[in-house]
Amino acid sequence: MTIKPAAAPERLNFRTKFLYGFGSLSYGVHLTVLPLLLFFYNQVIGLSAQVVSAALAVSLIVDAVWDPMVGHISDNLRTPWGRRHPFLYGSAIPIAVSWVLLWSPPGGFTMGQKAIWLLVFVVGARLLISLYEMPASALAPELAPDYHDRTVVMSYRWVLGTLGGALAANLGYFWFFRPTPKYPMGQLNPDAWAPMALTAAAIMLASILVSAIGTHDRIPRLHRPAERRASLLQNLREVGATLKNWNLGVALTGTLLGGLASGLYSGLALYIDTFFWGLKASQVGVLSITNLVASFGAAVVAAAYSRRVGKRKACVSLFFGSLLVLQAPLLMRLLGAFPGPGDAALMPLLMLQRFAWGILGNAGFIVVTSMIADITEDAQVKTGRRSEGLVMSTNTFIGKATAAASALMPGLVLAFVHFPARARPGAVDPGLVRHLVWVYLPVTTTLSFLSISAWLFYRIDQAAHERNLASVREAEAVAEAAREAGVEGEAPTPVRVAG
Structure with missing residues (x-):
């Protein structure tokens, strides 16, 4: 099985950015x-x-x-x-x-x-x-x-x-x-x-x-998940694993407090x-x-x-x-x-x-x-x-x-x-x-x-994101090589690139 080098991140053209936005x-x-x-x-x-x-x-x-x-x-x-x-x-x-x-x-x-x-x-x-x-x-x-x-x-x-x-x-x-x-x-x-x-x-x-x-x-370039059947319990475990993330916890805390302030402001803005x-x-x-x-x-x-x-x-x-x-x-x-x-x-x-x-x-x-x-x-x-x-x-x-x-x-x-x-x-x-x-x-x-x-x-920060992105691209390259070899399945868990 040959693993192709992972492609660098693609930058979008103006047309796609505008139409998406x-x-x-x-x-x-x-x-x-x-x-x-x-x-x-x-x-x-x-x-x-x-x-x-x-x-x-x-x-x-x-x-x-x-x-x-x-x-x-x-x-x-x-x-x-x-x-x-x-x-x-x-x-x-x-x-x-x-x-x-x-x-x-x-x-x-x-x-x-x-x-x-x-x-x-x-x-x-x-x-x-x-x-x-x-x-x-x-x-x-x-x-x-x-x-x-x-x-x-x-x-x-x-x-x-x-x-x-x-x-x-x-x-x-x-x-x-x-x-x-x-x-x-x-x-x-x-x-x-x-x-x-x-x-x-x-x-x-x-x-x-x-x-x-x-x-x-853009659909052909987007990720296509592997075909699989997952039980409700497995789905819940996967959701829990995704949500067990420090940075997501920070985002949720900031959003929670900001949502309270925003709701009060939005409701009273026209009154004021x-x-x-x-x-x-x-x-x-x-x-x-x-x-x-x-x-x-x-x-x-x-x-x-x-x-x-x-x-x-x-x-x-x-x-x-x-x-x-x-x-x-x-x-x-x-x-x-x-x-x-x-x-x-x-x-x-x-x-x-x-x-x-x-x-x-x-x-x-x-x-x-x-x-x-x-x-x-x-x-x-x-x-x-x-x-x-x-x-x-x-x-x-x-x-x-x-x-x-x-x-x-x-x-x-x-x-x-x-x-x-x-x-x-x-x-x-x-x-x-x-x-x-x-x-x-x-x-x-x-x-x-x-x-x-x-x-x-x-x-x-930027360095951490680029390490994450390199790990993800490497795992996706492995998965692509597996598909070409006739083995369908989820991409392997990425290994965090040192940095």
């Missing part, structure tokens, strides 16, 4: 627009904040359990279209349909029926989106094995995801949420939300199909923009565009800065900077040192703040997603199995499980400060709004600080 427009829409459900069902439909938050929490718990199942199944799937693409093609239309229904509760329903409608379709929408996103994210480590090229691929994915979210949100803020005599703040207009949801669904459908078709030619800063829908849209523009700069910063100082140092310093920039204006305003609603300087300062926050925060998330992808080879060296889907989805599982808990937090905070449903800007006690921000600030700052600090314990 294009699919993340759908996930960007999901991440940007779905947090508005609390505002929509509470302030527009009239459900209590606690009920909406509870429904969102349940949906996240169900979705969190679902993610690793989808990831593990896709890791071991054998089809003519590979492991991931059947999920990409099959999820597109159901995602679009569920999304439209989620934002269109029948007007004749009672509040109880609308609550059930919300629960059913937010669970369905999340499960279907994960059916696409888990296999799609698992493609990244395999498409881009090179340490730095992987960060560039994640940059395309992040920037285009941000573009998708900004596109959907700004169509809402600038078009569907246009002010009317009855609704000067258009985000409170009940008739504006269903058309926005339909447009968002169309963006999601198109982006998924374009990405799936655009990366279809509307009632604390006194912004109209068009002004919120301008800030969203500012964040979009910043994401393009963030892609450049993430690749260049992580190449210079390493991924761990880059992500920690970027996240600490973004946390400071995000929270400082709120604290300064509470202390009377920052312009308030109606001040001519407010919007320019908020635009500058959101731009800086967008650069730092987006760059940090790009680097972190690349770091999580690097864990796949680290796990493969220990187990001998390619488990990109399981690794990536397990991190998502922790994020969503903690976000499920944090989904309750905005509703509980709103109830704690006695924030009214269907409130009107200018009619809410300013002291109550300030109380809301005073509760929000210390909780999110503490959780974010702990989350960022966890990444200091991450151990994979």
Whole structure:
């Protein structure tokens, strides 16, 4: 049996990077627009904040359990279209349909029926989106094995995801949420939300199909798992072996703490923009565009800065900077040192703040997603199995499980400060709004600080990744030689290359 030398990692061309990243427009829409459900069902439909938050929490718990199942199944799937693409093609239309229904509760329903409608379709929408996103994210480590090229691929994915979210949100803020005599703040207009949801669904459908078709030619180059039958117990043992990884534990800890902070921020962001800063829908849209523009700069910063100082140092310093920039204006305003609603300087300062926050925060998330992808080879060296889907989805599982808990937090905070449903800007006690921000600030700052600090314990640098990659390529070369000799089976467990 002749063993061919393992090929060096392939660098992707622009076309593949762009078309792969294009699919993340759908996930960007999901991440940007779905947090508005609390505002929509509470302030527009009239459900209590606690009920909406509870429904969102349940949906996240169900979705969190679902993610690793989808990831593990896709890791071991054998089809003519590979492991991931059947999920990409099959999820597109159901995602679009569920999304439209989620934002269109029948007007004749009672509040109880609308609550059930919300629960059913937010669970369905999340499960279907994960059916696409888990296999799609698992493609990244395999498409881009090179340490730095992987960060560039994640940059395309992040920037285009941000573009998708900004596109959907700004169509809402600038078009569907246009002010009317009855609704000067258009985000409170009940008739504006269903058309926005339909447009968002169309963006999601198109982006998924374009990405799936655009990366279809890569299928012959992707890993094909050996045909085998494994018992449930064996599957559980394999999952446990993959998850028993120090660096994955670090990632899960950081994600857990960050998910709590992110859930509280996402749920209250529009409340703060509307009632604390006194912004109209068009002004919120301008800030969203500012964040979009910043994401393009963030892609450049993430690749260049992580190449210079390493991924761990880059992500920690970027996240600490973004946390400071995000929270400082709120604290300064509470202390009377920052312009308030109606001040001519407010919007320019908020635009500058959101731009800086967008650069730092987006760059940090790009680097972190690349770091999580690097864990796949680290796990493969220990187990001998390619488990990109399981690794990536397990991190998502922790994020969503903690976000499920944090989904309750905005509703509980709103109830704690006695924030009214269907409130009107200018009619809410300013002291109550300030109380809301005073509760929000210390909780999110503490959780974010702990989350960022966890990444200091991450151990994979460029040298370690390249040793892992060399071990994996050597094992795959042995497996390829065995297949050519007519022996089908799993690749042998890689032997860690000394270094």
